[in-house]
Amino acid sequence: EPEVTQTPSHQVTQMGQEVILRCVPISNHLYFYWYRQILGQKVEFLVSFYNNEISEKSEIFDDQFSVERPDGSNFTLKIRSTKLEDSAMYFCASRGLKDREGQPQHFGDGTRLSIL
Amino acid sequence: AQTVTQSQPEMSVQEAETVTLSCTYDTSENNYYLFWYKQPPSRQMILVIRQEAYKQQNATENRFSVNFQKAAKSFSLKISDSQLGDTAMYFCAFMKAGWATNKLIFGTGTLLAVQP
Numbered sequence: 001e002p003e004v005t006q007t008p009s010h011q012v013t014q015m016g017q018e019v020i021l022r023c024v025p026i027s028n029h030l031y032f033y034w035y036r037q038i039l040g041q042k043v044e045f046l047v048s049f050y051n052n053e054i055s056e057k058s059e060i061f062d063d064q065f066s067v068e069r070p071d072g073s074n075f076t077l078k079i080r081s082t083k084l085e086d087s088a089m090y091f092c093a094s095r096g097l098k099d100r101e102g103q104p105q106h107f108g109d110g111t112r113l114s115i116l
Numbered sequence: 117a118q119t120v121t122q123s124q125p126e127m128s129v130q131e132a133e134t135v136t137l138s139c140t141y142d143t144s145e146n147n148y149y150l151f152w153y154k155q156p157p158s159r160q161m162i163l164v165i166r167q168e169a170y171k172q173q174n175a176t177e178n179r180f181s182v183n184f185q186k187a188a189k190s191f192s193l194k195i196s197d198s199q200l201g202d203t204a205m206y207f208c209a210f211m212k213a214g215w216a217t218n219k220l221i222f223g224t225g226t227l228l229a230v231q232p
Contacts, residue, residue: 043161
């Protein structure tokens with residue numbers, strides 16, 4: 001079964017540094033998402049992306065965050081200047097446009113981001 | 117705005133027994149989708165079951181079934197014949213119908229421990 005792939009599985013970064021989290025969505029999917037989960041808390045929506053532009057973003061997704069689909073397969077989340085509170089698990093998800101409406105999003109295994 | 121509430125932070129069940137996890141939600145939408153996701157210690161997000169709000173019939177997937185009460189805005193998950201591998205965090209999630217704003221809104225989760 002096709003999977004969403006995220007790399008790296010664990011990223012350790014100094015505060016203030018830039019970090020890029022990478023995702024390879026399922027190949028025929030067209031809607032892409034990033035969510036984050038601070039340890040012990042619920043999963044929170046960050047941003048959705050379709051047709052090379054952001055569809056929706058949450059209040060968490062401020063100017064320090066950006067997303068990009070640099071080629072036909074990767075979908076990246078960049079945090080420009082990381083803060084301690086950015087430490088979390090980041091999940092990428094994708095969904096196919098031609099699926100029946102309401103089809104679930106398929107999640108990757110997540111990237112654990114630790115800011116020191 | 118939509119909210120999802122899971123009032124049971126932790127639950128425990130004996131192997132082979134049945135357990136029910138509660139979820140309530142608040143929305144003014146008439147058409148939407150509800151999901152249960154499982155997050156084992158490995159922290160993947162795995163879809164367990166999906167319900168369409170316009171369908172009265174409760175969804176079933178093998179040992180997993182839901183009790184969907186639209187008027188009460190309740191969406192509980194029943195796990196029959198519990199297995200040790202069911203030990204995980206379970207998240208209830210809501211998604212509005214429609215293409216543009218189909219983010220998932222998660223509850224805070226219920227940690228289920230299946231005891232041998």
